[in-house]
Structures are given as C-alpha cells and as structure tokens.
Amino acid sequence: MTLDKVAQRAGVSTATVSRVLNNQGTVKDSTRRRVLSAVKTLNYYPNLHARSLAGGKSNTIGLIVSNLSNPFFVDVFQAMDAAARASGYDVLVEHTDYQVSQLRAGVRSLLGKRVAGLAVVVSEMEEDLLAEIQASERPTVFYDVGKPAENFTNIRVRYELGTQRAVQYLYSLGHRRMAFVGHHSALSPLHVRREAFLGAVGTYDGAVSWKVALGPDSPAGGAQAVRELLLSGFKPSAVVCVNDYMAIGVLRELRAHNYSVPADISVTGFDNISLSEFTHPALTTLNIPREAIGQMAVKALLPDQASAPIPPEVLLEPELVLRDSTGPAPLS
Amino acid sequence: MTLDKVAQRAGVSTATVSRVLNNQGTVKDSTRRRVLSAVKTLNYYPNLHARSLAGGKSNTIGLIVSNLSNPFFVDVFQAMDAAARASGYDVLVEHTDYQVSQLRAGVRSLLGKRVAGLAVVVSEMEEDLLAEIQASERPTVFYDVGKPAENFTNIRVRYELGTQRAVQYLYSLGHRRMAFVGHHSALSPLHVRREAFLGAVGTYDGAVSWKVALGPDSPAGGAQAVRELLLSGFKPSAVVCVNDYMAIGVLRELRAHNYSVPADISVTGFDNISLSEFTHPALTTLNIPREAIGQMAVKALLPDQASAPIPPEVLLEPELVLRDSTGPAPLS
DNA sequence: TTGAAAGCGCTACCAC
DNA sequence: GTGGTAGCGCTTTCAA
Numbered sequence: 001m002t003l004d005k006v007a008q009r010a011g012v013s014t015a016t017v018s019r020v021l022n023n024q025g026t027v028k029d030s031t032r033r034r035v036l037s038a039v040k041t042l043n044y045y046p047n048l049h050a051r052s053l054a055g056g057k058s059n060t061i062g063l064i065v066s067n068l069s070n071p072f073f074v075d076v077f078q079a080m081d082a083a084a085r086a087s088g089y090d091v092l093v094e095h096t097d098y099q100v101s102q103l104r105a106g107v108r109s110l111l112g113k114r115v116a117g118l119a120v121v122v123s124e125m126e127e128d129l130l131a132e133i134q135a136s137e138r139p140t141v142f143y144d145v146g147k148p149a150e151n152f153t154n155i156r157v158r159y160e161l162g163t164q165r166a167v168q169y170l171y172s173l174g175h176r177r178m179a180f181v182g183h184h185s186a187l188s189p190l191h192v193r194r195e196a197f198l199g200a201v202g203t204y205d206g207a208v209s210w211k212v213a214l215g216p217d218s219p220a221g222g223a224q225a226v227r228e229l230l231l232s233g234f235k236p237s238a239v240v241c242v243n244d245y246m247a248i249g250v251l252r253e254l255r256a257h258n259y260s261v262p263a264d265i266s267v268t269g270f271d272n273i274s275l276s277e278f279t280h281p282a283l284t285t286l287n288i289p290r291e292a293i294g295q296m297a298v299k300a301l302l303p304d305q306a307s308a309p310i311p312p313e314v315l316l317e318p319e320l321v322l323r324d325s326t327g328p329a330p331l332s
Numbered sequence: 333m334t335l336d337k338v339a340q341r342a343g344v345s346t347a348t349v350s351r352v353l354n355n356q357g358t359v360k361d362s363t364r365r366r367v368l369s370a371v372k373t374l375n376y377y378p379n380l381h382a383r384s385l386a387g388g389k390s391n392t393i394g395l396i397v398s399n400l401s402n403p404f405f406v407d408v409f410q411a412m413d414a415a416a417r418a419s420g421y422d423v424l425v426e427h428t429d430y431q432v433s434q435l436r437a438g439v440r441s442l443l444g445k446r447v448a449g450l451a452v453v454v455s456e457m458e459e460d461l462l463a464e465i466q467a468s469e470r471p472t473v474f475y476d477v478g479k480p481a482e483n484f485t486n487i488r489v490r491y492e493l494g495t496q497r498a499v500q501y502l503y504s505l506g507h508r509r510m511a512f513v514g515h516h517s518a519l520s521p522l523h524v525r526r527e528a529f530l531g532a533v534g535t536y537d538g539a540v541s542w543k544v545a546l547g548p549d550s551p552a553g554g555a556q557a558v559r560e561l562l563l564s565g566f567k568p569s570a571v572v573c574v575n576d577y578m579a580i581g582v583l584r585e586l587r588a589h590n591y592s593v594p595a596d597i598s599v600t601g602f603d604n605i606s607l608s609e610f611t612h613p614a615l616t617t618l619n620i621p622r623e624a625i626g627q628m629a630v631k632a633l634l635p636d637q638a639s640a641p642i643p644p645e646v647l648l649e650p651e652l653v654l655r656d657s658t659g660p661a662p663l664s
Numbered sequence: 665t666t667g668a669a670a671g672c673g674c675t676a677c678c679a680c
Numbered sequence: 681g682t683g684g685t686a687g688c689g690c691t692t693t694c695a696a
Contacts, residue, residue, distance in 0.1 A: 012682075012683085013682065013683040014683090014684095015683060015685090019681090019682085025682090026681060027681070028681060050688090052688090053689065054687080054688055055688085056688065
C-alpha cells in the first residue's frame with residue numbers, strides 16, 4: 001500500500017495526499033475528507049523509511065544506555081519517551097551491556113537512522129567515538145561521558161559530592177570501616193565513582209579503613225561482591241554501593257550471612273530508583289533526578305520548545321535520602 | 333556523507349561500493365581494499381532509511397511490550413535482542429503503558445518501519461488491531477493476546493494452571509482465606525488471570541473465601557492493593573499476586589502493617605523475575621521462561637535459522653518455585 | 665569484475 | 681488548492 005494508490009483511489013495527486021497526511025499547506029475540506037477516507041479503506045500507513053529519506057529527517061530521538069535491566073536507565077528512558085512523545089517524537093533505545101563495541105554499533109545504527117538527536121547515557125566511552133559523534137553534527141546529549149563541544153550538551157552528576165555526603169553521614173554515625181561495592185568497568189566514569197569513594201574516605205586521614213569489591217551491575221553482582229568482601233576477612237561496618245540496583249543484592253547477601261542491617265552493617269545506595277523504597281530495610285541512598293534528566297535531554301535535543309534552552313553543561317547535585325538501611329556503627 | 337562520495341573517492345561506481353559494503357557479488361580484492369579505505373577515511377556509514385527503502389526490507393524486528401518498568405518485559409526484550417543480534421538483526425522496542433491507543437500507535441510505527449517481524453507482548457489487544465496486523469502480512473508472534481492466523485505464531489502461558497498450582501499449594505498449607513492482587517485492566521488477559529484465580533479458588537466449593545484488589549503494575553501498585561485489602565476488613569492468610577513486580581510492593585506493605593511473611597500471611601508471585609530471589613523473604617512464585625520465549629519469538633520471526641521451526645501455537649506451563657514467602661496458615 | 669540506470673515511497677518546490 | 685516532478689541515498693538487475 002503506497003501513497004500512490006491512495007492518491008488514485010481518492011482521485012488526487014500524491015502531493016495532495018502527502019499534504020493531508022502531514023497537515024501542511026491548504027487542502028479543501030472535501031478533498032481532505034476524500035483522501036482520509038481512501039486512507040482508511042485502504043488501511044494505508046506510510047513507509048517511514050521513505051518519509052525520512054525524502055524529508056531528510058526522522059522524528060526519532062536515539063537513546064543509548066548501558067543496561068536496561070537496571071531501573072535507573074529505564075527511568076531515564078521513560079522520562080525521555082514521555083517528553084519526546086509530547087513533541088511528536090519517538091525515542092529509540094539501544095543498550096550496550098557496558099560494552100564499547102556495542103556502544104559503537106549502537107551509535108552507528110542510530111546515526112544511520114538519521115535520528116533527530118542522540119542521547120548517550122552510558123558508563124563507557126572512547127575518544128574516537130566522541131569524535132565520530134561530533135563529526136555527525138547531530139545534536140547530542142551525554143550523561144557523564146561527554147566533553148564540551150559544538151552540538152554537545154553534557155549533563156553530569158557530582159558523584160564525588162554524593163559519595164562524600166554518604167561517607168560523611170556514615171562517619172558521623174561512627175563508621176570507621178567502609179567497603180565500596182562497584183561494578184566492573186575499567187572505564188572512566190566508574191573509576192570516577194570509585195575514586196570518589198576513595199577520596200571521601202581519604203578525607204579522614206586514615207581514620208577510616210576501606211576495601212573495594214566489584215561485580216556485574218545487578219543484584220546478583222552486589223551479592224557476589226559481598227561474598228568476596230566477607231571472604232577477604234575485611235569486616236566493614238558500612239557498605240557504600242555504586243547504585244541501588246546492586247545494593248539490593250548487597251542487602252540480601254548480608255542477611256543471608258546473618259548480618260542485620262543496619263544494626264550490624266549499614267548500607268547506602270545511589271540513584272534512588274523506586275525499588276529502593278521497597279527493599280528490606282528501605283535503602284538510604286542519593287537521589288539522581290532521572291525524570292529531570294530525561295526532560296532536559298529532550299529539551300536539549302529538540303530546542304524548538306518554548307521554554308528556556310538547556311545550557312551546554314549541566315551539573316546536578318545528588319541529595320541524600322535517609323531511610324532505614326543506615327544506623328549507628330555497632331560498638332566493638 | 334553518501335555512497336556516491338565514497339564511490340568517487342575510491343574511483344568506482346556506487347554499485348561496487350554497495351557490493352563490498354554488503355559482501356555481495358564478487359569484487360576484486362584490490363578494489364575492495366580501495367573502497368574500504370575510502371569508507372574509513374570518509375567516516376562513512378550508510379543511511380539506513382535509504383537502505384531499507386531500496387531493499388524493501390529492514391533487518392529490524394519490532395517488539396512491543398506493556399511496561400518496560402516491569403523486569404519481566406525487559407527480560408523478554410533482552411532475550412530477543414540477544415537472539416536477534418546473533419542473526420544480524422536489531423530489535424526495536426516500543427511500550428504501551430497498557431494503553432490500547434499506544435499499542436495502536438506502536439504497531440503502526442513498527443509496521444511503518446517495515447520491520448522484518450513483529451513481536452507483541454502486551455496485555456491489551458483489540459480485534460481490529462489483530463486484523464490490521466494480519467493485513468500487513470508481516471510475520472508476527474504474540475504472547476497471550478493473539479489468535480490463530482496465517483503468519484501468526486502464538487505463545488501462551490497456562491495461567492490457569494499456574495494459578496491453580498499456587499492456590500492448591502496454599503490450600504495444602506491450610507490457607508482458606510486468599511486475596512488476589514492484580515493490576516488494572518479491563519482487558520482480556522488480565523481477566524484471564526483473575527478468572528484463573530477465581531476458578532482455582534472455586535475448586536474448593538466455598539471452603540476458601542477470597543477477595544480481589546487491584547492497583548497499577550508496580551511495587552507501589554501492589555502496596556496500594558494491600559492497603560485497600562486491609563481497609564476492606566477482609567483478612568487473608570495468603571495473597572496471590574498477578575506478578576512478582578507487584579508482589580514486591582505487597583511484601584513491603586504487609587511488613588509495614590506488622591504482618592510477618594509467611595508466619596502471618598503467605599505471598600506468591602508470578603513470573604520468577606530475578607528480583608524475586610532478592611525480596612525479603614524470597615518470593616515463592618511461578619516460573620515463566622522469558623529467555624525461551626524471547627528465543628522462540630525470534631526463531632518464529634526469522635525462520636531462516638537452521639533449527640526446527642516454531643509451531644504456530646506454543647503452550648507453556650508455569651512451574652511453581654518454592655521460596656520463603658509461603659508457609660503454613662497461621663492457626664487463628 | 666564492474667558500471668549504468670531504474671526504481672524504492674515519499675516530500676517539497678514550482679507551476680498552474 | 682492542486683498537480684507535476686525532481687530528488688533523498690541506496691540496492692539491484694542488466695550489460696558490458
């Protein structure tokens with residue numbers, strides 16, 4: 001079913017059909033009705049590839065995230081989807097599984113689809129990829145992994161600040177032995193988070209002893225990290241997790257080893273995903289405004305919106321959300 | 333950057349460039365090298381719209397799910413993505429938020445993109461939409477909501493059986509007051525699940541009293557349903573949840589009201605999402621093999637695979653997974 | 665082994 | 681208000 005057939009059926013030219021389908025130009029009301037009726041009876045829907053090719057644009061925004069299993073990324077997607085939809089755009093998600101090769105393929109695919117804009121919300125990145133994206137001249141928004149450049153918008157979260165807040169809070173509760181649970185990734189932003197932890201802990205001049213354990217980004221990964229931690233002999237009174245998703249596994253594994261949280265060990269997360277309210281005990285965490293991030297991303301990519309433009313560099317401060325997984329350090 | 337430029341740079345025709353890019357026909361090795369080098373230096377990547385338009389096909393599979401926040405759907409997506417990727421296909425997800433209007437739009441959009449195949453994994457459906465999909469003549473696989481037809485593959489889970497197993501198990505533990513927590517949707521498959529519960533409970537000739545409570549498909553929705561339940565005055569000794577995702581909220585809310593699970597109240601989920609191992613207590617549930625479903629879906633849509641074809645109707649039996657959220661009914 | 669050229673289905677510009 | 685038509689960038693015969 002093509003435009004042509006519709007045009008024939010309605011007794012008009014393809015140009016006219018195109019006009020009514022896109023609400024452009026002026027079409028006599030009776031013709032419009034005729035066309036619409038032909039569309040309906042023929043059950044016509046446009047070939048979007050032809051449309052995008054001819055128009056030179058697509059009303060799709062591309063989003064690429066690390067791990068769709070982690071609700072953090074899903075939340076960003078949902079927020080973007082809602083915002084984009086409101087402007088008549090679709091959002092197309094790709095995920096990388098934290099693999100640079102997949103990132104590369106995803107970017108390629110999205111650019112190949114001539115997306116109107118690109119949102120890159122991942123933990124992995126490489127210089128040449130940034131260059132390639134820049135060369136594409138598509139408006140792009142990065143979360144954490146970008147750099148200043150023409151057409152680039154960078155949204156960053158101050159992890160050091162957030163981690164500092166968590167560590168400081170734990171310190172104030174008397175904790176002096178802390179572990180950091182992170183996920184595998186030799187790449188920059190993860191380093192950033194681990195470094196942030198080390199930096200925060202370092203603030204206390206050796207008063208705080210620490211250890212780092214890693215696992216995949218999942219509850220199972222969190223559990224695995226705890227096991228490793230416990231086997232190592234280091235017995236933390238507090239565990240700082242790189243994110244809530246892993247913290248879920250940390251809480252569970254701690255319980256499995258008969259540690260009570262927070263009586264024996266305190267735990268903090270990061271992100272404030274909605275599940276963090278539903279863990280047992282409810283998770284103390286740092287909020288990252290996914291909703292706002294998603295909206296800003298869309299606004300940055302579709303600047304036609306009426307509201308104020310998004311500056312090229314946005315810095316977000318995570319806020320501590322106190323729940324029940326943290327408490328005074330046990331005596332001993 | 334277009335094929336043309338690459339061709340010029342390499343001193344060949346666009347046809348030749350196309351050949352090397354698609355590994356088709358025969359190209360002299362030296363020419364191939366020249367082309368590849370031009371591609372590299374020009375940083376060329378193909379316009380996928382042009383490609384799909386000219387080729388009349390796209391190597392994309394469309395997937396449409398109800399709610400990406402629910403890990404069940406993410407799991408199906410991941411499984412399909414992995415399987416599709418292995419065959420050189422992408423999968424494009426859309427989500428409906430349980431809204432028929434969005435389903436309609438999503439199907440339209442996917443068909444408009446001339447996807448190689450369509451997977452519909454949702455809870456809502458309408459006759460005319462089925463007809464429209466059928467008219468598109470695209471291979472389509474449905475989860476639960478399809479009907480037998482040319483080009484259609486239907487994968488179904490025997491909810492009644494699963495629910496029966498849960499209820500029977502609870503009955504055997506002495507439970508005689510059961511509640512069903514489901515999510516809003518006046519639509520067929522949800523009815524199916526509720527009806528399944530009513531049917532299972534009915535087996536015992538009035539020996540089991542029951543109540544149904546509904547909420548959105550989320551932990552918060554589960555919590556809300558529990559609140560409603562408790563307010564109603566009906567005090568179940570067991571809560572059967574429509575899925576694990578809502579059960580997470582049920583567990584939490586019960587605890588918030590000082591009920592101990594399973595000592596005071598038993599809880600069952602459905603799906604066996606990986607989070608169900610990490611709840612407290614770990615959730616007794618019914619397994620639905622998302623991985624297998626995703627793989628079958630891809631196999632059904634891309635029948636070029638070497639393995640045995642997928643029959644047009646597949647029936648899956650959910651299996652009871654016993655964990656810690658169920659126990660003997662309290663004496664009362 | 666390679667090139668020329670006819671589309672794929674649609675949009676958008678220019679006439680009428 | 682409406683139609684004719686030139687592309688959009690690629691694939692794919694058909695010839696050479």
